Amino acid sequence: MLKYHNTGNSLQNRFTEYVKIDTQSDPESASIPSTEKQKNLGKVLVAQLLELGITDAHLDEYGYVYATIPSNTTKNVPVICFCSHMDTSPDCSGYGVKPIIHTNYQGQDLVLPDDNSVVLRMSEHKDLKDQIGNDIITASGTTLLGADNKAGLAEIMEAAAFLMQHPEHKHGKIRILFTPDEEIGRGVDKADLKKLGADFAYTIDGETCGSIEDETFSxxxxxxxxxxxxxxxxxxxxxxxxxxxxxxxxxxxxxxxxxxxxxxxxxxxxxxxxxxxxxxxxxxxxxxxxxxxxxxxxxxxxxxxxxxxxxxxxxxxxxxxxxxxxxxRNMKKVLDQHPQVLEYGVLAIERVGIPVKRQSIRGGTDGSRLSLMGLPCPNVFAGEHAFHGKQEWASVQDMEKAVETIINIALIWEEKSN
The missing domain is CATH 3.30.70.360 (Alpha-Beta Plaits)
Structure with a gap:
């Protein structure tokens, strides 16, 4: 039985650390990554992966982070990759983010202190109705939060820590990929899929708790x-x-x-x-x-x-x-050829005990291009909401469920293999 605990608030501590690092990408830049500051977060992530005992974690010249959680099973399990992006949107400032944790949310308006005109209201953010009693994280009113996609980063990191610390849970080889420049459409331009060596992947970059997406815009x-x-x-x-x-x-x-x-x-x-x-x-x-x-x-x-x-x-x-x-292009045409990828993602969400919301994305993720490049890759919820603006928010409890989902995906692939 899987028992993940957010010990010592480690998940929100990771998240709030990451959002304070400015990683805004720049569509006008021709460099790779488009902003050198994205590597600042990459270096932090590599150092933390190494501390977990993941010995091959590294940041390459293009700003991509690669790492491997070794297999601990004798079964022949496909190599699974979990992917999130490090950059934040150029649509709103990501400099000087001040994350605020609003504990035990009770449905009230959340007035952000550095700009009182920025208010989160349940009438405008429908998913807040499911957050009563939960802990909501926002920025302070002058910047975006960066939950898109630093929630995904924190969740993958937390799942990696759990798997490294609990060898009794069997899984195959797991690859971690953190990308730059997703927000400007260049997230996998320099991703080395041969080096990555994954058979299937999941981006952790979705919104509503329990959602999994197998279709994007073209x-x-x-x-x-x-x-x-x-x-x-x-x-x-x-x-x-x-x-x-x-x-x-x-x-x-x-x-x-x-x-x-x-x-x-x-x-x-x-x-x-x-x-x-x-x-x-x-x-x-x-x-x-x-x-x-x-x-x-x-x-x-x-x-x-x-x-x-x-x-x-x-x-x-x-x-x-x-x-x-x-x-x-729409990733559905690829994912339909590999139904087990979505099936195991759905099963993982069900094991967490939350309703599955199978959805289409009115947008795209790194998974769109990865799928068309030959790496089938649906998108799993990270619990990020109202992204690209000052009202962006995330729920600690939803993020915890995302961590459990990631872990369960890894375990299910091992269970279903010979």
Whole structure:
């Protein structure tokens, strides 16, 4: 019988230590990792893994942490990897995070002390209704918390500590992978899968307690560049064709009631401009394109180009380039070929004694790309909520259940092997 105990608050201590380390990634950077500061957390994790007796833990030049928990069984068990990412989103500051533990939550509004306008209300955070009596961790109101994905890091580390300290629980070889730059879509760009040597994997990067996800968006990124005609504004009549105005017209012409994040849900896709910059001569916008169906994803890209052509037709001398690049694809097509990966994840959650919530992700994880690279990898809950913003929160008790789920996954793979 598995008996994991959060001894001495070790789980929340790990977590609060990790979130204080600024690891924000940078989409404008060409370096790998995109920010050198991500390695600061990597070094801490390696040191702690070595302290646990995991002798091969190391940080590579690209900011990836690799480690192995050796097998302690005579069975021939597939090699399982647990993966989380170290970076936090560039959407909100991750510098100077002050984690606050709100003990014995009773449903009240949580007013964050460093900015009283930042308030967590149960009416706006539906999962809080399941947290009565639990301990809620938030930031202080001026930064994100970083539960995405440092909750996953802390949970994998806690599970690793348990397995190293309890050899009576049998498991196969377990690989640990901590990645940089997941938030900017580069999380596995330099992951060495040959060195990793895993057969199956689980990202620990999900939201609601008990959730397991085997389907993600398919994703493309698009860069639209408008080349206008510049002229002195005092003598521009009949000559100037402003690139920034043309781009603004294109953005305004995008659908407003469909194909936009604020008007879609469930399995509806979208076409979303995320940045714009420019001047009269040249203007550029970056888009993300998302859908669960690859054919619809391609159609959304064609919709964008149709709108561009319609708008720019009114400007006879202006031109454009539109470059659409694949980012990741729906992992379901791979996971459906390996049903035991999801089956054992579901069984692990059931053993913890919580309801299983099988879900699709309106987003992506490192597991999306790992799956398409040949490493089937569903996503398991980490208990992170309201990520990428100042209202981000996590529950200590949900994180404890995530630790138990990770341990159970490892044990189930051993039980089911010969």
């Amino acid at each position: 994703a493309d990124g698009a860069v639209l560049t408008i080349h206008g005609i510049s002229s002195h504004p005092g003598f521009a009549r009949g000559k100037m064709e402003s690139a920034v105005k043309i781009l603004s017209d294109i953005i305004s012409a995008l659908p407003k009631d469909t194909l936009t994040p604020e008007a879609t849900s469930k399995k509806e896709g979208f076409l979303h401009p995320v940045t714009m910059q420019g001047n009269v001569e040249q203007a550029e916008a970056h888009f993300i394109i998302r859908d669960f169906d690859d054919a619809l994803l391609a159609e959304h890209g064609r919709t964008l180009e149709t709108i561009v052509k319609q708008v720019i037709a009114a400007y006879p001398n202006a031109t454009y380039t539109l470059k659409i690049k694949e980012q990741y």
